[in-house]
Amino acid sequence: MTEIDRRVRRTRGNLSYALLELMVEKGYDAITIQDLLDRANVGRTTFYDHYRDKDDLLVEGLKNLRSFLREHQRAAIARTGPLRDRALGFSLAMFEHAGEQRALFRAIVGRRAGTIVMQHVRRMFQELVRDDLAALGVRGTEVPVEAIVEFAVGSLMSILMWWADLRSNVPDAAHADAMFRRLTIPGILAAVGR
Amino acid sequence: MTEIDRRVRRTRGNLSYALLELMVEKGYDAITIQDLLDRANVGRTTFYDHYRDKDDLLVEGLKNLRSFLREHQRAAIARTGPLRDRALGFSLAMFEHAGEQRALFRAIVGRRAGTIVMQHVRRMFQELVRDDLAALGVRGTEVPVEAIVEFAVGSLMSILMWWADLRSNVPDAAHADAMFRRLTIPGILAAVGR
């Protein structure tokens, strides 16, 4: 019931796809509404019927990534083992996913990506990490939990960005993830005193 | 010799000061060239005689911070002691400096700051950290040095941002710096295998 009109699906789909293509080609910031319309074959009025602005369109696209990571996170938390293995359990999935679609990924999180995109991604990671630490019972004693969250997110973003922009001698996803964990987890353990 | 014309100094000074004021008031992104001209009492033409655009003006302002940090860095490297104490020796100075001018600092590196500002600050930190690790003879074995640099920068930016935006229970600069180091240094040591 209340199925979405086929025309609406078509319009939205075309616009989302056009956005991704253009992000890869010229970077988010440089994309103009007119670019999107031309690429997606959609009228100007139509665009504004569906979205408030470019950002609005972007957010819709990021929802997929979010649910994907949430799923992997759940699995890792449910596992058994030491904290150092279970924490931030979505990271490998993130690196693997990124590795599969490097071009798109570079457009999302690479140097050229543009701030707004990064902000949304960052916010997404914050939620994930916060829930992760909470689920594992990590408590801030001397270092507040929020500081630990920010630390982990900053670290993840940095390594992802670095990795996404590498052009030669690119380590595979598993190695990149291992580096991230090796750099990040010790600090978390030190901060919570375990 | 070749002293700079008094009028030039006046114009540049007024513009720089106006930029800082306006950043605090409304955030970098929202500032318009016209805002700057009105605040600084400078003609439109004059502005473009001195700077290419808003960014250009910003960069000039950040040069002070840069040289300030460079100085503290040199001092820390020259010290004796274990790596864990000498590395990233400018961090305390950074936190202290930030603590003294919170409002301005929040405008530069807080959530409202705007991407361009952040990018410049980030680039500045990258240089500093890269030189720091090089001066201390840190070599990447399994984890490339660049990855370590990115990690440290990401971590520093995160903690600074978090700290800058805190509204209550704000730890002092020394504590904030201690948290940063406690979170970050273990990962670096783990990565280089010492």
Added chain:
DNA sequence: GACGATTATGAACACCGTGTTCGGTATCGA
């Protein structure tokens, strides 16, 4: 397959911010 409702269209428009041009004026340093 016809018909009413919904959605798409594109041209025109007002608005705002950017960066440039120009002729004229004020201030500097010597």
Added chain:
DNA sequence: TCGATACCGAACACGGTGTTCATAATCGTC
């Protein structure tokens, strides 16, 4: 005092945004 240098503001072209309106295409349904 005088030549060089810096400043000024008004006007302009340009490009991107988001809105409007009347018209056309497409949909779901009976």
